[in-house]
Amino acid sequence: MIVFDLACPAGHRFEGWFASSEDFSRQQQRALVTCPQCGSADVAKAPMAPAVPRKGNQRAEVPAPAQPMASGVMPPEAAAMLGKLAQLQAEVLRDSRWVGKDFAQQSREMHYGEREADVIHGQATLEQARDLLEEGVPVLPLPFPVAPPDELN
Ligand SMILES: [Zn+2]
Numbered sequence: 001m002i003v004f005d006l007a008c009p010a011g012h013r014f015e016g017w018f019a020s021s022e023d024f025s026r027q028q029q030r031a032l033v034t035c036p037q038c039g040s041a042d043v044a045k046a047p048m049a050p051a052v053p054r055k056g057n058q059r060a061e062v063p064a065p066a067q068p069m070a071s072g073v074m075p076p077e078a079a080a081m082l083g084k085l086a087q088l089q090a091e092v093l094r095d096s097r098w099v100g101k102d103f104a105q106q107s108r109e110m111h112y113g114e115r116e117a118d119v120i121h122g123q124a125t126l127e128q129a130r131d132l133l134e135e136g137v138p139v140l141p142l143p144f145p146v147a148p149p150d151e152l153n
Contacts, residue, residue, distance in 0.1 A: 002136060005046035008035035013046055021136040045133075085143050096121045098149050104128040111137040121146060 004024055007013050012035050018024040024045075027033050031041035074082075096119040099106050103122030109115035121142065124132070132139045 002138065006033065006035075006043045007046045008038060008040040008043050010035070010038050010040065012037040016043075021134055089142060089144050089146075093121055093146065095119055098122060098146075100148055104132060107132055107137050107139055108135070111135070123148075 001017050002020060002024075004016050004018065005013060006016050014036050016024070016033060018027065024033070028043065033043050034041045035043055099120045099122040101123050103120065103124045106115060106120055106122075110117050110120075124139070129139055129141065
């Protein structure tokens with residue numbers, strides 16, 4: 001199963017679950033996908049698909065393009081939540097292999113069985129991430145920037 005963030009022309013956003021990217025295209029063409037708020041069948045994929053990383057053999061490929069940042073006075077609970085998220089990301093990435101700019105290629109190879117499944121993270125442009133998602137490769141954006149390991153040494 002794959003989840004897509006969908007949007008209608010009125011700007012309503014909602015999630016839809018599909019067997020595959022092709023399944024979504026098929027249903028979209030037959031106007032079977034409709035907005036739950038206004039009923040419009042003119043829906044399209046919103047840019048990013050959220051996915052919940054799971055422990056075990058579930059892969060968690062993660063593109064890391066330049067990240068948007070926030071600054072300013074933040075309520076303590078928001079800051080605490082961001083801190084928690086950052087900690088979760090660190091835990092998810094602990095067993096993950098940094099592949100840098102090879103991310104898109106290696107994700108694709110794993111998806112098509114040309115490479116042993118592994119948990120990897122690296123860098124991808126938004127365009128690469130979009131292409132991967134359209135091919136049904138389960139990638140997800142990281143909430144926080146990741147410094148390449150060779151830059152830390
Ligand atoms: Zn709508």
